[in-house]
Amino acid sequence: xxxxxxxxxxxxxxxxxxxxxxxxxxxxxxxxxxxxxxxxxxxxxxxxxxxxxxxxxxxxxxxxxxxxxxxxxxxxxxxxxxxxxxxxxxxxxxxxxxxxxxxxxxxxxxxxxxxxxxxxxxxxxxxxxxxxxxxxxxxxxxxxxxxxxxxxxxxxxxxxxxxxxxxxxxxxxxxxxxxxxxxxxxxxxxxxxxxxxxxxxxxxxxxxxxxxxxxxxxxxxxxxxxxxxxxxxxxxxxxxxxxxxxxxxxxxxxxxxxxxxxxxxxxxxxxxxxxxxxxxxxxxxxxxxxxxxxxxxxxxxxxxxxxxxxxxxxxxxxxxxxxxxxxxxxxxxxxxxxxxxxxxxx
Numbered sequence: 001x002x003x004x005x006x007x008x009x010x011x012x013x014x015x016x017x018x019x020x021x022x023x024x025x026x027x028x029x030x031x032x033x034x035x036x037x038x039x040x041x042x043x044x045x046x047x048x049x050x051x052x053x054x055x056x057x058x059x060x061x062x063x064x065x066x067x068x069x070x071x072x073x074x075x076x077x078x079x080x081x082x083x084x085x086x087x088x089x090x091x092x093x094x095x096x097x098x099x100x101x102x103x104x105x106x107x108x109x110x111x112x113x114x115x116x117x118x119x120x121x122x123x124x125x126x127x128x129x130x131x132x133x134x135x136x137x138x139x140x141x142x143x144x145x146x147x148x149x150x151x152x153x154x155x156x157x158x159x160x161x162x163x164x165x166x167x168x169x170x171x172x173x174x175x176x177x178x179x180x181x182x183x184x185x186x187x188x189x190x191x192x193x194x195x196x197x198x199x200x201x202x203x204x205x206x207x208x209x210x211x212x213x214x215x216x217x218x219x220x221x222x223x224x225x226x227x228x229x230x231x232x233x234x235x236x237x238x239x240x241x242x243x244x245x246x247x248x249x250x251x252x253x254x255x256x257x258x259x260x261x262x263x264x265x266x267x268x269x270x271x272x273x274x275x276x277x278x279x280x281x282x283x284x285x286x287x288x289x290x291x292x293x294x295x296x297x298x299x300x301x302x303x304x305x306x307x308x309x310x311x312x313x314x315x316x317x318x319x320x321x322x323x324x325x326x327x328x329x330x331x332x333x334x335x336x337x338x339x340x341x342x343x344x345x346x
Contacts, residue, residue, distance in 0.1 A: 146170030228255030
């Protein structure tokens with residue numbers, strides 16, 4: 001079993017065409033995230049040396065990519081979205097490859113009838129990148145197991161918004177480097193385990209009561225008049241209803257399936273476990289590059305009044321490292337957020 005260890009990062013700035021623009025020989029700070037169903041970010045602070053300053057002076061947003069390695073392993077990649085040059089350092093901010101889809105619209109009109117959501121998600125992604133592909137791949141880990149009918153119109157809506165709305169109906173997605181992973185919301189494969197011994201500074205267990213919905217009403221497009229409902233009064237929680245419009249839905253069956261997927265994920269008050277600002281022990285039984293949102297960790301903790309012993313879905317990962325200074329050595333911090341919703345409880 002792999003362990004977390006204490007990683008050391010390397011950063012490279014690449015051009016859209018793949019050529020190396022600059023190598024961060026002196027990397028004073030680095031931070032990268034992975035998130036479920038949304039765009040993740042990264043940040044690197046570089047101290048220029050040699051001819052690196054001139055090279056970094058030419059770095060441009062959306063023209064160049066920030067690529068990060070941890071102990072030589074590729075862990076993060078995405079377009080640079082902001083650069084700050086100051087005395088003795090250059091700070092680079094970037095977003096993962098999904099950020100491009102927030103700057104794209106559908107390039108064709110398309111109607112899907114009773115197909116798996118993974119097929120629809122794959123089309124949205126491929127269509128979004130079709131006119132100008134910065135370099136990406138799509139991997140379907142498994143089919144969503146949820147079918148639906150959707151329609152998308154040329155030039156209407158942002159592709160990223162369409163993808164996130166689809167994710168609310170029974171499919172998950174995340175980006176690892178330049179690869180976009182599609183997986184079912186019910187995916188429960190574990191990539192490691194955490195216990196109190198792995199979290200020497202403790203953790204936080206929290207409920208989010210605002211996320212509870214026991215009955216969903218989903219309305220489709222105005223033209224179709226589609227509407228679907230799922231859920232009822234819960235014997236434990238009572239009745240909590242929510243109405244949402246999903247204009248891309250074209251029939252009652254798809255609206256009902258979307259309502260069912262939403263209720264499955266929100267039918268119990270979700271429990272979140274957050275390692276906050278603490279560092280996971282280097283001896284923890286996790287391989288940091290394998291901490292991918294959508295996969296799970298087996299978490300056992302009795303340190304708080306709310307005891308936890310459950311397989312929980314990873315919803316976010318944050319890894320940061322500082323190079324240290326004259327006052328102290330640098331260090332790495334690995335934080336992970338996991339959650340149990342109705343999907344995991346089922």
